[in-house]
Amino acid sequence: MTFTTRPEIRGTFGVATSTHWIASAVGMSMLERGGNAFDAAVATAITLQVVEPHLNGPAGDMPAIFQKAGEEVQVICAQAPAPSGATLAHYKAQGLTLIPGSGLLATVIPGAFDGWMLMLRDHGTMTLREVLEPAISYARDGHPVLPRVANQIAGLAAYFAQHWPTSADTWTPGGKAPEPNALFKNPDLARTYERLVETGEAAGDDRVAQIDAARREWSVGFVAEAIENFLTDAEVMDVSGAKHRGVLTRADMAGWEATYERSLHYDYHGWTVHKTGPWSQGPVLLQALAILKHHDLASMDPMGADFVHTVIEAMKLAYADREAYYGDPIHSTIPMEHLLSDAYNTDRAKLITAQASTEQRPGRVPGLEHLADAYIARAARDFGAADAAPQEPTMAHLTEKRGDTVHLDIIDRWGNMVASTPSGGWLQSNPVVPGLGFPLNSRAQMFWLEEGLPTTLAPGRRPRTTLTPSLATHTDGRRMVFGTPGGDQQDQWQLVWFLRFVHWDMELQACMDAPLFHSMHFQGSFYPREAKPAEMMLEPAFGEAVIEGLRARGHIVHVAEPWSVGRLTAALREPDGTLRAAATPRLMQAYAVGR
Numbered sequence: 318m319t320f321t322t323r324p325e326i327r328g329t330f331g332v333a334t335s336t337h338w339i340a341s342a343v344g345m346s347m348l349e350r351g352g353n354a355f356d357a358a359v360a361t362a363i364t365l366q367v368v369e370p371h372l373n374g375p376a377g378d379m380p381a382i383f384q385k386a387g388e389e390v391q392v393i394c395a396q397a398p399a400p401s402g403a404t405l406a407h408y409k410a411q412g413l414t415l416i417p418g419s420g421l422l423a424t425v426i427p428g429a430f431d432g433w434m435l436m437l438r439d440h441g442t443m444t445l446r447e448v449l450e451p452a453i454s455y456a457r458d459g460h461p462v463l464p465r466v467a468n469q470i471a472g473l474a475a476y477f478a479q480h481w482p483t484s485a486d487t488w489t490p491g492g493k494a495p496e497p498n499a500l501f502k503n504p505d506l507a508r509t510y511e512r513l514v515e516t517g518e519a520a521g522d523d524r525v526a527q528i529d530a531a532r533r534e535w536s537v538g539f540v541a542e543a544i545e546n547f548l549t550d551a552e553v554m555d556v557s558g559a560k561h562r563g564v565l566t567r568a569d570m571a572g573w574e575a576t577y578e579r580s581l582h583y584d585y586h587g588w589t590v591h592k593t594g595p596w597s598q599g600p601v602l603l604q605a606l607a608i609l610k611h612h613d614l615a616s617m618d619p620m621g622a623d624f625v626h627t628v629i630e631a632m633k634l635a636y637a638d639r640e641a642y643y644g645d646p647i648h649s650t651i652p653m654e655h656l657l658s659d660a661y662n663t664d665r666a667k668l669i670t671a672q673a674s675t676e677q678r679p680g681r682v683p684g685l686e687h688l689a690d691a692y693i694a695r696a697a698r699d700f701g702a703a704d705a706a707p708q709e710p711t712m713a714h715l716t717e718k719r720g721d722t723v724h725l726d727i728i729d730r731w732g733n734m735v736a737s738t739p740s741g742g743w744l745q746s747n748p749v750v751p752g753l754g755f756p757l758n759s760r761a762q763m764f765w766l767e768e769g770l771p772t773t774l775a776p777g778r779r780p781r782t783t784l785t786p787s788l789a790t791h792t793d794g795r796r797m798v799f800g801t802p803g804g805d806q807q808d809q810w811q812l813v814w815f816l817r818f819v820h821w822d823m824e825l826q827a828c829m830d831a832p833l834f835h836s837m838h839f840q841g842s843f844y845p846r847e848a849k850p851a852e853m854m855l856e857p858a859f860g861e862a863v864i865e866g867l868r869a870r871g872h873i874v875h876v877a878e879p880w881s882v883g884r885l886t887a888a889l890r891e892p893d894g895t896l897r898a899a900a901t902p903r904l905m906q907a908y909a910v911g912r
Contacts, residue, residue, distance in 0.1 A: 322902040323909075325826040332898035332911030333357055334886040335725040336372075336802060339460060340364040341900075343451045344727055345910045347443065354733040355383070355440040356448055358725060359433045362739050363452040363510070365723045366429075366755070367503065368460050369906075370488075370744045371469045372802065373723050374755045375509070376427035377741025380593045381436060382580060382788045384796065386732035390582070390591045390788055394779075395432020395575040398645070399425050399761055401776045402564030408766055408774060411561060416762045416774065418844030419746055420555025421548065421563030423759035425780060429739055430535050432575040438528040440733075445517045445527050449510050456754070457507035459500030463906065467497040473745060480554040481748035484756065488744055506754030512539060532574075540753065541567045547750045556844060565757070580788070583607060583657055586819050591788045595643040595651040598842070599785040602808040602815075604635035607657055611666035615820045620831065620859060622866035628816065629836050629853055629872065630669040632809055634678060636839040641679035641692040644771025645779040651771060652682045673871035675851045677839065691770060696840045696848040722784065722802035726888040728896055734888065736786035736798035738807070762844045783842050787811055794892030801885040801901075805842050809835040810883040825887045825899035832858035833882040837875075849873075856882050 326332055331354075333344030344361035348354075358381070366374050381393040403425075408416065417423050437448060471494035477485040478492075487503060488494070495501045516534040517527030534540065545567040552560040580591035583603035590606065592599030608631040617624040638656055646653075655661055665680060677696045679689040722740035741758035749756050763780035765772050772781050785807050786800040801810050810833055817828045834855035840848040852873040855864070867874050880903050888898040888909070900907035 321824070321826040321830045323826055323899070325824050326898040326909045326911045328896050328912040329730065329894055330912050331357075331727075331729045332888045332896045332909060333361060333725070333727045334888055334898045334900045334907070334909035335361050335365065336723045336884050336886065336907045337365060337368050338906065338908035339368050339455070340725065341908045341910050344725065346451070347448065348729055350447075352443045352447070353441065353731065354727045354729040354735050355436050356443040357727045357729070358735040358737060359437045359441060360448040360451055361725045361727065362433055362737060363449055364455060365725070365739065367452050367455045367506065369463070369466070369723050370503075371466050372721055372743055373429070373739045374742030374744075375430050376755055376757045377739060377743070378428045378758060378760055378782065378784065379432045379737055379739035380597055380782070380784050380786060381432065381735060381737035382591060382593060382786045382798070383436075383440070383735040384733070384788060385440065390580045392578040392580050392593050393432050393436055393575055394578055394593070394596070395428040395435070396596060396760070396779050396782050396784070397426035397428035397573050398777045398779045399764065399774060400565045400569040402566065403761065403774055403776050405766060405768070405774050407564065413557065413766060415844055415846060416764055416766065417555040417557040417561070418762045419759050420553045420557075420561055421551060421565070421747065421757070422555065422561045423761045424563055424565050424747065424757045425760045426565065426569050426573050427742065427758060428573075428575060429742065431532055434528050434532045435575045438525055444524050445531055446514045449514055453507050453510045453514070456503045456510065459502040461498045462495045462501035464497035465904070467495050467499070469745070470494040483749040483751050484744065487749045487754060503754045505752055509540065509753050509755070536573070537567070537571045541570045543750055543753050544570070544757070551748070553748055581653060585610060587792050588789045588819060590815070591790075593785060594646060595653055596645045596779045596781060597785050598639055598643065598781070598783045598805070598808055600643070600653060600656070601635045601639045602785070602787065602812050604638060604656055604662070605631045605808070605812050607659070607662035608634055608666045608669075609816070611663060612669065614816060619817045619821050619823075620863070622863045622870070625834055625855065625859070625863065625867060626673070626870055626872070627669060628813060629834070630674060632812070632836045633674055633838045634665050634668060636805075636836070637677050637679040637692065640696070640840050641688045642682065642685065642771065643781050645781070648775060648778045649771035650685070652685060655682055656680070671870065673851050675871070677848065677850070688770065691767070692840070695765070695767070721804050724786070724800045724802055724884065724886055726798040726800065726886050726898070728798065728888045728890050732890055732894075734788065734796060734798050734890065736788055736800050738784045738786045738800050738802065740784050740802070763842055781842075783807055785811070789815070795889060797887060797889035799885065799887035801883055803884065806835045806883070810885060814885055814887070825889060825897055829883070829885050829887070829899055829901045832856040834859070835882065854882065856880070
């Protein structure tokens with residue numbers, strides 16, 4: 318018997334799992350009231366905007382991957398693009414070599430709210446008020462603020478007071494940061510949600526008409542108006558150490574809507590793994606599987622040095638291709654068919670030897686070799702970036718900024734399932750928009766200020782995000798959704814979890830409780846965009862023998878704090894209708910519920 322920190326949740330009615338117990342309970346409450354997985358996902362996600370404001374917000378972004386019972390897997394892309402004024406010339410005229418990790422120049426069109434409304438309208442059954450009421454209540458009446466959130470606000474209080482006064486008003490009311498676990502209220506945010514509901518209800522009794530009215534109110538009504546009024550005069554201090562004006566306009570918001578896409582997928586040991594497209598980092602997990610298919614992982618110890626080394630080296634190769642070739646396929650040629658081909662990955666797998674690589678080794682795709690060369694040169698540069706102001710949090714830093722983004726997985730009794738990794742628009746990304754109770758996002762930091770790349774800043778182009786939920790189906794009828802926050806680490810932690818689940822038949826919870834690791838070798842997606850050749854991080858539970866064995870192979874090993882790496886959640890449906898769910902014990906926030 319495998320002992321775990323928590324029981325694996327099992328039932329037949331429904332399961333909801335997310336990175337905060339309140340949000341998971343809200344999702345389950347929608348299922349209990351007769352809603353489906355899509356209703357529950359929207360209610361969970363909007364609640365996460367309230368209870369984890371340091372990790373996501375209404376003006377952020379979200380990809381969702383989902384499957385309606387008996388139908389094909391689909392993706393909702395609510396990663397909105399750069400505004401029309403986000404030209405390379407304008408940003409270079411500011412004297413920048415990197416887009417700052419915070420502030421108005423880092424802002425793209427807000428996407429998350431419209432994405433959730435699209436899901437609710439087309440696939441949900443409940444009304445706008447029913448799914449938003451829990452979030453409205455928690456924002457209006459208060460929720461026990463996480464110690465991590467309270468500490469984050471306390472650490473930024475002086476910065477807010479000096480540079481971002483609207484954020485000081487919201488996050489430090491009365492000039493004081495909230496005490497850990499004290500009730501925290503955001504009345505402006507509650508009123509924003511309530512006004513959107515009221516606008517919807519004014520459109521009549523039809524739920525679809527209500528949702529569409531709320532979407533319009535967001536993109537052209539009072540929300541867009543408040544953002545436009547704020548940006549008209551705002552000059553905001555950002556991580557570059559200077560003040561900048563934004564380029565987002567009301568017209569940008571009015572001209573964009575979330576969209577549906579087909580998933581990318583790859584077959585691995587009976588499982589078909591579905592991911593979002595190359596505007597995310599999702600395909601990197603598929604590439605890693607295509608490389609690892611050529612190695613006998615099942616013969617290795619899942620907690621041993623051979624397994625860790627082999628997976629780390631595969632990650633380096635897959636992520637090098639991410640940095641060289643991924644981007645918005647609407648704007649650039651992204652060679653995904655080549656990157657997932659058997660011939661290509663047979664050759665890539667041969668590059669894994671007994672020693673850790675210290676090189677950046679993107680593959681050579683015919684006709685696009687210049688992109689590989691550009692990445693190798695870029696990864697070697699020192700951008701001289703400061704790190705003095707709020708930006709994207711990342712667990713790799715292991716500070717009070719650790720843990721970035723949120724995640725949810727939900728399956729209902731009918732077999733509908735959703736995985737989503739919402740992010741952006743967090744409290745440290747930008748000042749709060751006056752009257753709205755939330756800040757804008759900072760996703761534009763993913764772009765490069767260099768010509769000719771799939772990730773070059775350009776109006777209308779989506780930034781290549783790290784957000785990457787997963788859905789997998791098996792030939793025996795099993796289906797599951799899973800994911801994690803974690804920036805560049807998201808697909809690394811998901812890969813380790815998935816491999817242990819597939820090759821060693823470990824339960825969902827046991828896979829999460831097992832120690833995790835990740836590489837920092839490749840160039841990071843977030844300001845200041847560092848690459849750390851041969852460096853990796855792992856949890857101390859692997860033991861000294863494994864740690865020293867990896868160092869002997871040439872890895873530069875950083876040992877993390879115990880129980881600090883990864884925030885995975887997952888849910889699975891068996892062919893007979895049995896449901897299973899699990900959530901990581903790390904950070905003591907994520908919970909799975911169900912019956």
